[in-house]
Amino acid sequence: MDTNNSLLVFRSFIYMFRDKADRLNGLLKRLNDGENPDKVKKEVKEFLSTISPLDLSIAEQDLLEAGLKTEDLRHLCSAHMEMMNCDFEHLKAELEPDHVIATLMAEHDKILGFLDGLDEVNNVIQNESKYRPSIEAYQKLSSISNHLVGAEPHHIREEEVLFPAIERGGVFGPTKVMVLEHQDMRKLKGQIKKLSEGAAELDFNMFKTMLDEASKKLIFMLRDHIMKENSILYPTAIQIIKDEKIWEAMKKDCDVIGYCCFTPKCKNS
Numbered sequence: 593m594d595t596n597n598s599l600l601v602f603r604s605f606i607y608m609f610r611d612k613a614d615r616l617n618g619l620l621k622r623l624n625d626g627e628n629p630d631k632v633k634k635e636v637k638e639f640l641s642t643i644s645p646l647d648l649s650i651a652e653q654d655l656l657e658a659g660l661k662t663e664d665l666r667h668l669c670s671a672h673m674e675m676m677n678c679d680f681e682h683l684k685a686e687l688e689p690d691h692v693i694a695t696l697m698a699e700h701d702k703i704l705g706f707l708d709g710l711d712e713v714n715n716v717i718q719n720e721s722k723y724r725p726s727i728e729a730y731q732k733l734s735s736i737s738n739h740l741v742g743a744e745p746h747h748i749r750e751e752e753v754l755f756p757a758i759e760r761g762g763v764f765g766p767t768k769v770m771v772l773e774h775q776d777m778r779k780l781k782g783q784i785k786k787l788s789e790g791a792a793e794l795d796f797n798m799f800k801t802m803l804d805e806a807s808k809k810l811i812f813m814l815r816d817h818i819m820k821e822n823s824i825l826y827p828t829a830i831q832i833i834k835d836e837k838i839w840e841a842m843k844k845d846c847d848v849i850g851y852c853c854f855t856p857k858c859k860n861s
Contacts (some may be wrong), residue, residue: 615639683827689857692754692842693826698856699746700818702739707811709736710784714807723796730791733803737785740810745850747774750821753845754829761832766825773817780810 687694709732716729724730751774755767783806791799833839 683822683830686830690843692749692839692846693829695846695851695855696746696750696754697822697826699743699852699854700822702852702854702856703743703746704815704818706736706739707814710740710807711811714803718800718804720796720800723791723799725792730788733784734788737781737788739852739854740781741785742853743781744778745852746855747778749846749849750774752849753842757833757838757842758825758829763828763832766820766828770817770821770825773813777810777814777817780806780813784810 684694684697713729713732713736716727717733720727751771755771758764758767784803787794787799787803787806794802
């Protein structure tokens with residue numbers, strides 16, 4: 593099926609799922625209006641349990657075309673993730689180890705480990721009363737921040753290879769949300785790296801406050817981001833990109849961009 597026909601097929605899907613988009617829009621409005629999530633939890637859970645990753649992708653696209661702001665879709669993605677019960681291991685088992693998606697998911701596992709480490713070192717530093725460069729936490733903070741910033745090839749492969757392929761299949765709602773989050777997370781990772789390099793030059797209480805705020809924001813956002821990609825975006829890609837030759841071409845493009853120093857089986861890992 594060529595690109596134009598594929599787009600027409602997905603446009604027809606959009607029409608079929610129009611009612612789902614309308615219901616999602618209603619839920620989103622209630623969330624954005626500040627309604628207590630606990631009050632609508634049962635309703636949200638019952639509805640979102642009927643939404644597959646592809647359903648959600650198409651509904652998100654429909655809402656964007658109707659004028660919804662990309663930023664507001666985050667609420668739906670997060671709410672959907674709270675209700676989903678996805679089998680990540682099943683998806684991994686279906687893919688060859690060097691598949692584009694398998695590599696991205698393996699990198700996610702590594703990144704989640706760095707976030708765990710960031711949480712630990714931040715807690716250690718928050719309990720300190722003064723700057724003590726001799727303690728191991730500062731060395732770990734420097735290493736972790738370098739690895740988080742070093743994850744940039746992961747995001748570039750998504751933005752320049754995977755996301756365009758998904759959009760050529762007619763689905764662009766989730767990719768817009770992910771790109772927006774990449775931009776926000778780049779800033780936070782840069783802040784943490786800068787703090788790790790200049791701790792001795794700052795008032796210690798100010799350093800702790802800035803580190804705590806940036807770390808907690810990044811940990812929450814990046815964990816949530818990874819869950820959304822693993823559970824919504826990647827399964828959507830598998831569903832809409834059926835031609836193995838396309839995946840082979842994408843793999844070559846990814847090889848040209850390069851990998852992270854921590855990518856499994858990477859020469860530099």
